[in-house]
Amino acid sequence: GAGVSQSPSNKVTEKGKDVELRCDPISGHTALYWYRQSLGQGLEFLIYFQGNSAPDKSGLPSDRFSAERTGGSVSTLTIQRTQQEDSAVYLCASSLGRGRTEAFFGQGTRLTVV
Amino acid sequence: AQKVTQAQTEISVVEKEDVTLDCVYETRDTTYYLFWYKQPPSGELVFLIRRNSFDEQNEISGRYSWNFQKSTSSFNFTITASQVVDSAVYFCALSELDSNYQLIWGAGTKLIIKP
Numbered sequence: 001g002a003g004v005s006q007s008p009s010n011k012v013t014e015k016g017k018d019v020e021l022r023c024d025p026i027s028g029h030t031a032l033y034w035y036r037q038s039l040g041q042g043l044e045f046l047i048y049f050q051g052n053s054a055p056d057k058s059g060l061p062s063d064r065f066s067a068e069r070t071g072g073s074v075s076t077l078t079i080q081r082t083q084q085e086d087s088a089v090y091l092c093a094s095s096l097g098r099g100r101t102e103a104f105f106g107q108g109t110r111l112t113v114v
Numbered sequence: 115a116q117k118v119t120q121a122q123t124e125i126s127v128v129e130k131e132d133v134t135l136d137c138v139y140e141t142r143d144t145t146y147y148l149f150w151y152k153q154p155p156s157g158e159l160v161f162l163i164r165r166n167s168f169d170e171q172n173e174i175s176g177r178y179s180w181n182f183q184k185s186t187s188s189f190n191f192t193i194t195a196s197q198v199v200d201s202a203v204y205f206c207a208l209s210e211l212d213s214n215y216q217l218i219w220g221a222g223t224k225l226i227i228k229p
Contacts, residue, residue, distance in 0.1 A: 045217070106158070
């Protein structure tokens with residue numbers, strides 16, 4: 001597709017279970033971001049990938065969170081042993097380069113931990 | 115340290131009024147970029163504008179205009195003759211060379227346009 005695609009759009013999971021969120025960036029975009037947005041709040045940076053460089057993981061809130069980007073394209077954000085406070089919308093964005101060009105966002109994955 | 119302040123948490127106006135959303139930034143760098151994004155109720159953030167620190171020229175796009183003033187470290191956004199469809203949360207963001215262009219986001223301003 002032409003835009004950033006995220007799946008699933010909604011995910012309800014039980015506390016303690018692991019979840020995987022997927023992001024398909026725009027083809028050719030070397031930069032990929034994951035953000036978290038709680039209800040009515042701003043964007044919380046999680047992790048950033050740029051080409052083959054080591055990712056910037058400085059925003060990951062705990063070691064339960066991890067992400068990978070395979071082949072410089074698709075990215076998966078994994079949350080292990082989910083907690084209720086992990087409930088939020090997880091947004092993925094891609095761009096041609098970090099911070100100098102506009103980022104294009106996906107529609108997000110709404111995660112609800114019950 | 116870089117910082118973006120959107121002091122207006124929520125603004126409510128009646129349709130057709132003009133409205134200005136404020137964005138004040140802090141940076142010690144001379145090379146930086148500023149952005150505005152719109153997040154409608156559907157949730158997907160939409161890019162509106164990018165401005166680099168070397169271009170202080172104001173921008174107008176239809177009913178939207180942006181006023182970039184380095185002297186006051188502000189990058190304000192004005193909607194003229196607002197419409198209900200303008201209702202959204204608007205985010206201002208900053209990236210600077212010294213921080214490897216990490217995007218720093220403001221808290222957002224929720225704009226409500228009443229019919």
